[in-house]
Amino acid sequence: MSTADPTKFKIAKTVRVKGIALCITLLPGTQRLVFGSSDFNVYELDLAADKPQPVEFTGDGHQSYVTGIARTADQVVTGSYDGRLIWWDAQKREPVRSINAHDKWIRDVISSPDGKVIASVADDMQCKLWDAATGNLLHTLVGHLTMTPHHFPSMLYAVAFSRDGQLLATGDKVGHIAVWDVASGKKVSELEAPVLYTWDPKQRRHSIGGIRSLAFSADGKLIAAGGVGTIGNIDHLDGPSRVEIFDWASKQRVQEISDTKFKGLVEQIAFSSEGNWLVCAGGDNGGFASFYDSQTGKVLHQDKMPMHVHKFVLNDTQDTLYASGHEQIAMLEFKADPPPSSPLPADATTPSN
């Protein structure tokens, strides 16, 4: 049950870190964050400490940017542009398993809601499902084109599980979304969000954008895809932050949110557990977080973030957001005011004697 009030959104804490914190997860029941960095390392950061300091994971780690992180029952799994997945003992901060998972950059790693399945997406345009406990490969989901229509390598950026863990969505550079049945590994639907991909055929002759974030609504009926809208000058992320919401079964786009107040990529999306709002975060050279009414697309609240946000994780009550981004980790709170207490009996304030 969410105890959130997006209008109460405020920065509670920030910690400067070395490099770019590209992905983040939260160890359950704690304020201990684990994040992956552009310095190729994985760190733990305990925000409950007086002076939180990143503590480096040790052992045979990654050889490139650490871009995805997922939590299992008692471990965390990281993925990197080096193509490897590494299972870590989160208490000892040491690796327990390493797999050469993909031939190209791993863009994201997530776990199913029950923590039993790991999904990784990479620029080999494959999504792979792994047994979280054993590391065994369960399925390889192939359905995204390896090249863009303009003869350049495509990228598979985004992946999301439905809340019941039965469905998975993947999204690529040119705005193609595939929906998969997790148990069988079969594709069950396809959606298109081409506005999230800007191809400049004339001025600069390359592209920018892509589907950078995906999320299922709590009831599993809607899929939100985030990125950046059409950009005039693709030298910069100077386009509207953009979210498209689909009823995936009917393939209908039910919302298009194009927000020019805060520009840049929507790097992550999460629906509230009640389904009444969704939160997006990302940025260009700066960062933002925006809450939208998931039915109407109207802004509930939005604010600057202290940095470009690459990923965030919500706590269980969905009233605190932990964000990783450019040289910073930030903790944002948006807790609803406690309900007013019942009026006390008149004699309660009267001295008894």
Next chain:
Amino acid sequence: MAHANSSFCGSSDHGVSRRGFLGRTVFAGATAFAANMRVMDALKNPCLAAELKRQQKSVILLWLGGGASQFETWDPKPGRLTGGPFRAISTDIPSVQISELMPKMAQRLKTTAIIRSLNTRNADHGGGTRLMETGRAMEQAVDYPDLGALIARELGRADSQVPDYVSMYSETEGRHKGGAGFLGARYAPTFLTESMIPPNIRRPDSMSEIDHQERADLQKLLAKRFADKRYDPSVASHGMAYERVRGIMASEKLFDINMEPQSARDFYGPTQFQEQCLIGRRLVEAGVPFVKVARAWWDSHGQNFETHLELCADLDQGMSALLDDLQQRGLLESTLVITLAEFGRTPHINASLGRDHFASAWSCTLSGCGIKGGAVYGKTDEDGHKVVDGEMKSGDLFATIFEALGIDHNKEYYVGARPIPIVDFGAKPAMEVLA
């Protein structure tokens, strides 16, 4: 039409004799060419024209407009925060590594020298472009020619029936024609932007082929009768100009890659840049001394790594195919292939995962004619912030290019009575990269 495959480039024997020859002609030229360069024409010196014809050398400049990142191409810094996410990969030259984004070029460094120590100090698109096009800073009093015009002037054949300088720039961002400056319009580029077929070279539909030919025959007849009674190089030049126009009109097919077999087109690849590399090969094969193929736009202030994933794939395929094709045709030893931009990109990775303009420590390459393949010149520090060895300025690069082509970098032109060195004052070639 094709270059003679036996044309030489790089041999010390030839180099001496050629430089000796050029030295003499330059000495003679100091007197003979002391006229205003605007009216100077190589045709006035038949000996020089013959020598230049014999050289049959060419340049293909792959211009990476907007500024490609040295980190993601020729000077990777793996494992450093400034280095970005890409690995460095081994090459066919032991101890030399380049970015993993250039896997095909990594197997072709035996033909290529990397210069990692450009410090050109101008990180503005306009100023940097002008600097790297001309090899020197702008000067109010002198309109300097760009590299293409200089090469056209030095290597162009007076009797050529193809353009001396073809410049292809299809993207609109940073599009810049360049120019011949004080060398005059004779050496200005045939500038192709929207179409790869030069505009206005087709015979008008209103004129039949027979009519066109008859007019040419009549012009020839009258010109011959006129010239027979006069000994004047300018008369010959006039006649050659007509021949040249007719040649250029007939050269339309050179620009048409449909004339190539599908296998050749597949070899280069399907992108516009790759097709233009193929056109570049066709042009140098036909005797065009300078071809510029611009591949813009690398100005990756945001999403540098995504941008380079696309553009490096384009460059790696196009450049490697071009080098292979030139080599297979025996043209690489007489063709210098250059990759160059107006500057490189910052070591610092900004919040948009971009890199900004940076001219203090960046890279370029020279392949083929006159180049010591596998050479790496200069060095940057471990994070790529500054040059720590072999600093090279734009003038030094131009001097190196000229020497690779057998053109004396000490040569001077005259604008009026003012001597203008062909490269910037004090510039010196990097002998370490010369064959």
